[in-house]
Amino acid sequence: MTLPTSTPETVTDARWEAVSSEHGVAALRYTHWLDAEARAYDGAPGLWRAVDDRVVGTGLRAQAPDAPLDEVVLAPGEHLDVGRLRLKAISREGAPALRVFDPETPGRTGLRGILSFPHDDGWALPGVFRPAPEGQINVIRSVDGYEREEPAVGTIALEVGGTPVELTVTGDPASGLSAVIADATSNVDAYRFRFLEIDPPAADGAVTVDFNNAYLPPCAFSDHYVCPLPPAGNRLGVRVEAGERATVLD
Structure with missing residues (x-):
């Protein structure tokens, strides 16, 4: 069998290997x-x-x-x-x-690439990390409807397209944060939501949210994953034309 090959749209070799390997x-x-x-x-x-x-x-x-x-x-x-x-x-x-x-599942054998928006430094936006109050709990809902509770980490306040937003984030401020986001490209020019990795904030909370790092969740490649959905505050009303956006299938 001939392995699928990635489209030349800013997908790194390591990312393609992680997605398309056996x-x-x-x-x-x-x-x-x-x-x-x-x-x-x-x-x-x-x-x-x-x-x-x-x-x-x-x-x-x-x-x-x-x-x-x-x-x-x-x-x-x-x-x-x-x-x-x-x-x-x-x-x-x-x-x-x-x-x-x-390895023979159609989701892999038919995969031909990952489409990405063109890299744009203008989508690396400044923000401020705000830790969650002690004892605050977030409810995480997955694509299969399952809900679980976990201690809240905090939010990042920033402006996206001139609109103030507060992204709910998970992870560890000391090592790195992450967010699940949707925006006005979702279900139009991109998958319905994406994951976003964010570097650790500075001591004063200053942080850069680089939407060029947005990437497709596992459930964009298989319906049998149980990815978390974006919380309400992470559903942005503007188009975020940055990062990965869709798979390419036969």
Whole structure:
């Protein structure tokens, strides 16, 4: 099979490798949420069940002769390769799931590139980081409707297109912040939302928000991710023509 090739639109080699490699982001074919009953799941050899926050597979040799074990126990983040498949365990607030990465999934074999807006230094905007009050909680909603609570980190006040906004951010002010954003290009010229990495603020809170660093979330490449959605304050009414914007598919 000929591997897809990236379009020459400012996508770095490392980014393209992370997305399009054999077990990269675009190779996710299934996410199966497990319970205590061992059963077969689409795309996964053997039978699978949840034990505490672990993923347990049995009967793997019968289903896949090249499987290295008859039974496997995977902690969140661990994986097992069976043939060309990669079976990976994840956990969301103690609920385990089995992810099946398949190099032959159409989301990977049909991927031809990532479109980006032209780089524009004018989209590197000054802002001020404001830590959240102690004890404040944010509710994070995912694309599948799941909601979870986590301690609030803070906001960044800045102007975007002449409009004052306050971006809700996550992460660690000492090492780097991140935001989930949508804007007036969303669902028009770009995917419905994007992720944005932000360098740590200075001691006085001064920070640069460079929208050229906006990138597509994993769920732009597969419907089987459970990405967080942008909170209300991160849904901007202006067009942010910076960063990655859409995938290119056959």
